[in-house]
Amino acid sequence: MKIGILTFHHINNYGATLQACALWSFLNSQGYDVEIIDYRPLKIVWKYLRPLIPLKKPEKVFVNIPRAWKMRRFLLSHVKLSNKKFYDKKGLKYYHNKYDVLICGSDQIWCLDSFRGFDSAFFLDFVSNQTTRKISYAASFGNTVNLGIYQEKIYHLINQFQTILVRDSNSAKIINYECNKKVIKVLDPTFLINYDSIKTTPKITVKYLLLYIHAEIEPEEEEFIKTLANSENLTIVSVDKPNNLAQINLESASPKEWVGLYSQASYIVTNTYHGTIFSIIFQKPFNVFLRSEKQNKVTDLLKDLNLENRIFSVREKPQSLHHEIFDIDYESVSRILEFKVLESKKCLLQAISSGTVDDRSKVACNQE
Incomplete structure (x- = not known):
């Protein structure tokens, strides 16, 4: 056939x-x-x-x-x-x-x-x-x-x-x-x-917060990223478009390198659909900055996996960050996903x- x-x-x-x-x-x-x-x-x-x-x-x-x-x-x-x-x-x-x-x-x-x-x-x-x-x-x-x-x-x-x-x-x-x-x-x-054969391990030796963003970052979102990175001593790495918040900008990563960056990240912040998907695939703590043009598909996916709380809300002040933002019940998510x-x-x-x-x-x- x-x-x-x-x-x-x-x-x-x-x-x-x-x-x-x-x-x-x-x-x-x-x-x-x-x-x-x-x-x-x-x-x-x-x-x-x-x-x-x-x-x-x-x-x-x-x-x-x-x-x-x-x-x-x-x-x-x-x-x-x-x-x-x-x-x-x-x-x-x-x-x-x-x-x-x-x-x-x-x-x-x-x-x-x-x-x-x-x-x-x-x-x-x-x-x-x-x-x-x-x-x-x-x-x-x-x-x-x-x-x-x-x-x-x-x-x-x-x-x-x-x-x-x-x-x-x-x-x-x-x-x-x-x-x-x-x-x-x-x-x-x-x-x-499975992505074992479709990833390249990054050469970054420090723990990092990965940014994969396709839009301008709002002030509240920027404050959240900075506070999170500082509180956990994470280097900010941006893949795709260069970002002023990042200490490391990887503008020319290959798809294998992109997947590898997801697999090794300590935290992920994205506003994209596939950025959200790969955060889940590699069971990483993450947050999504919702944009109106992506709201339908991202919200739909997160709702199906009981992960709506990963959508960033400006009502949550960065200074009130607590370690629970790293805690995702991936055992439950995996059962649904499987x-x-x-x-x-x-x-x-x-x-x-x-x-x-x-x-x-x-x-x-x-x-x-």
Whole structure:
């Protein structure tokens, strides 16, 4: 059986890179002939390349060429990409009969409110459900709350899928109410694999607080970070964008180095979805700074694992920090997570093998 995956795999982002790798790795471990379709919409490529081109009004977008190159090398060495590369969705018609199963996801491939807008290719419109089994795995609408002018078009496309697996309740609600399609909520694919072979131990010899932040830090958040680091004698390490709070800035870390930093951190502060996930995977004490554009998916994940108290609140003054902020009942979290991992794997494999999830699996797979 030949399987194709269509997802965000080529952007300069650790979460996107690792989710693509994780989904491919899990399916490959099950013995499937699987590859990621090397589709790079020109709109997305331009967004990431534009800051490198001299303009009268340069874009305020952080682009790190060494890191982008490391991410590319990581993908080439850890997943199988399709032989052909396309920048326009018209080229995807080449794959109309190349796969037995085609999977779209994970990540915010269906988000309508980002600069990417609506791209019907991520709803697999270039293949027929008569010849190719269409499945989504952990696909997400992100912060999109309704389909608006695209409702009729997406309704038609979604109803050509044999199985819809999404990663958050907001996406499940949209599919349920606007597409009248049964849907199952599953875990992000980064939860499905082990990272022993996908990490590099950092060379940092001191205990550190890891920052993985994609937005400006508010004054209350900055005070919290400083107080926490000082009280525990932790060096502040920032990975990704440079941060003035950090004593060590690692702007060009590879995905392996990024994972390694998570595995050895004494504390983690993030405002990202995958930053939250890897804090949980490595069972680290952490806090999340919520941002409105990430609120749906981060809150949904933390609620499912009974970890809502890891969301930072400005009402909690830094001077009142106590050692309990390091205490997370990961034994309880692990029990929940272990069940959800098994459930997610079962739903995906069942969808691949039969095209639909049988009645017993629907119950086990937490159908929404």
